[in-house]
Amino acid sequence: MRYLSTRGHPDRRRFCEILLEGLAPDGGLYLPESYPQVGPRLGDLRRVWATRGYADLAFEILKLYIDDIPEADLLALCQRTYTAQVFGTPEITPLKKLEDGLYLQALSNGPTLAFKDMAMQLLGQLFEYELARRGEELNILGATSGDTGSAAEYAMRGKKGVRVFMTSPHGRMSPFQQAQMFSLLDENIHNIAIEGVFDDCQDIVKAVSADLEFKRKFRIGTVNSINWARLLAQVVYYFAGYFQATHSDAQTVSFTVPSGNFGNVCAGHVARMMGLPIARLVVATNENDVLDEFFRTGLYRVRGSADTHETSSPSMDISRASNFERFLFDLLGRDAGVTRSLFADTLGRQGFFDLGSHPAFALAASRYGFASGKSTHANRLATLRDTDTRLGLVIDTHTADGLKVAREHLQAGVPMLVLETALPIKFAATIEEALGRLPERPAGFEGLEDKPRRVKVMPADAQQVKAYLAEQVGS
Ligand SMILES: *Cc1c(COP(=O)(O)O)cnc(C)c1O
Numbered sequence: 001m002r003y004l005s006t007r008g009h010p011d012r013r014r015f016c017e018i019l020l021e022g023l024a025p026d027g028g029l030y031l032p033e034s035y036p037q038v039g040p041r042l043g044d045l046r047r048v049w050a051t052r053g054y055a056d057l058a059f060e061i062l063k064l065y066i067d068d069i070p071e072a073d074l075l076a077l078c079q080r081t082y083t084a085q086v087f088g089t090p091e092i093t094p095l096k097k098l099e100d101g102l103y104l105q106a107l108s109n110g111p112t113l114a115f116k117d118m119a120m121q122l123l124g125q126l127f128e129y130e131l132a133r134r135g136e137e138l139n140i141l142g143a144t145s146g147d148t149g150s151a152a153e154y155a156m157r158g159k160k161g162v163r164v165f166m167t168s169p170h171g172r173m174s175p176f177q178q179a180q181m182f183s184l185l186d187e188n189i190h191n192i193a194i195e196g197v198f199d200d201c202q203d204i205v206k207a208v209s210a211d212l213e214f215k216r217k218f219r220i221g222t223v224n225s226i227n228w229a230r231l232l233a234q235v236v237y238y239f240a241g242y243f244q245a246t247h248s249d250a251q252t253v254s255f256t257v258p259s260g261n262f263g264n265v266c267a268g269h270v271a272r273m274m275g276l277p278i279a280r281l282v283v284a285t286n287e288n289d290v291l292d293e294f295f296r297t298g299l300y301r302v303r304g305s306a307d308t309h310e311t312s313s314p315s316m317d318i319s320r321a322s323n324f325e326r327f328l329f330d331l332l333g334r335d336a337g338v339t340r341s342l343f344a345d346t347l348g349r350q351g352f353f354d355l356g357s358h359p360a361f362a363l364a365a366s367r368y369g370f371a372s373g374k375s376t377h378a379n380r381l382a383t384l385r386d387t388d389t390r391l392g393l394v395i396d397t398h399t400a401d402g403l404k405v406a407r408e409h410l411q412a413g414v415p416m417l418v419l420e421t422a423l424p425i426k427f428a429a430t431i432e433e434a435l436g437r438l439p440e441r442p443a444g445f446e447g448l449e450d451k452p453r454r455v456k457v458m459p460a461d462a463q464q465v466k467a468y469l470a471e472q473v474g475s
Helices: 015-019 039-052 054-062 071-081 114-136 145-155 175-182 198-210 212-217 229-246 263-273 292-295 324-331 338-350 361-366 379-390 398-405 424-435 462-473
Strands: 003-005 029-031 095-099 103-108 136-141 162-169 188-196 253-258 277-283 299-301 352-354 371-376 416-420 458-459
Touching: 003 015, 015 114, 015 162, 015 229, 029 324, 039 054, 039 229, 054 114, 054 229, 071 114, 095 229, 095 292, 095 379, 103 145, 103 398, 114 145, 114 162, 136 145, 136 198, 136 462, 145 188, 162 175, 162 462, 175 424, 175 462, 188 198, 188 462, 198 212, 198 263, 198 462, 229 263, 229 416, 253 398, 263 277, 263 324, 263 398, 277 292, 292 299, 292 371, 299 338, 299 379, 324 338, 324 361, 338 352, 352 371, 361 371, 371 398, 379 398, 379 424, 416 462, 458 462
Parallel strands: 103 416, 136 162, 162 188, 188 458, 253 277, 253 416, 277 371
Antiparallel strands: 003 029, 095 103, 299 352
16 A cells, blocks of 8 residues: 655655655545445444454454555554543444434544544554654654643653653643643653743744754654544445444444534545445534535635634534645546646635535545534533433534534435544533533543642743753753
């Protein structure tokens, strides 16, 4: 299997070459040259799922995309990652029936109680493995407004060869999220609270990465959502959800995915391209409706920071969807020239492009199964209340957006699976606003806020972050 760039760079790379990288050299995103087809092998995969479980299913899917890690090693990495001990149940992503035809797939029982653990835990294993093989080290520098940073830290803590330097906006994450990250005392984990907003954190990461000499000297890497390995790991739970919701490979299901950077639902697109019988992939957004606007009208319009709303489903507060270029490349018949001109030229020049009258736009729904919808704060509160009173279930705010939009896209005879992207305890203030009480705290998280913390508060200044990093790395 070789990987190409969505912007047409002539190089073809192998999995482990792109594992530790972000963007392709031409600014594009990596995708496999072709999607392996599972078609007639779907029955085999169903048996793997039923008899050997999630970790082995992950191995069977990952090995279709990874041919530069020996199979025995890859299997061991999967089995070390997807354990009932780390993810709470032997099913890893169990399916819960809400109503006839409507299900919730639990993706949030990992260490940080959000779906990002599903991919990040595997990434931690892959990084440690590959760095040891190369005899190299990596210093991960990131910016987080919550879920990504903590998932990365919990995945990399104690891993050999890896350090994490995670910037976050000082005092702006939820109290639970702050406690989760800052209570990590592992030597290789460094929390940096920046006196500023999330954009300041991102600007610092960009500024440090743009200093190529510093980047090379200190072996700076990232774990952001455009990483192909993260996306690939997420493909697996679409299969696991499908097998749990169906009895025969002739059935189809649909998924609704609370979306921000388009990473999660893009994994669903990959699963569908492999031949998993998915009828619809429904993209659910919050008030930051960049993606809903595109799927309704064909207009992709990046928002400025004044136009990006702070919402009660904050992990979906995006101004642009960083993985979207992957889908668009497929939608445009894998035309790298057009993809490059849209993302590198048109978007940079005018901040939007409009495919409304492009012949490919209609294919997003008709051939690729995409649909979309949007949920607001009022919708979110109403969904939280309804789910609590009628179904006796407390869900998180992002999942509520998904559930609201899923109900608008139900089709008779097609089970609809809503992906649960976080547990309610992470966003307790909004749950309390909706229900008048705090959500339950899962076992093992008692007293989290009272634990000792390790965090360095710093002004929004890339030079100071660089100096701190250099001092910690010690060279
Ligand atoms: C990251 C995140 C999302 C958005 O996922 P994307 O892959 O960026 O589309 C949704 N909900 C929660 C809770 C998240 O942490």
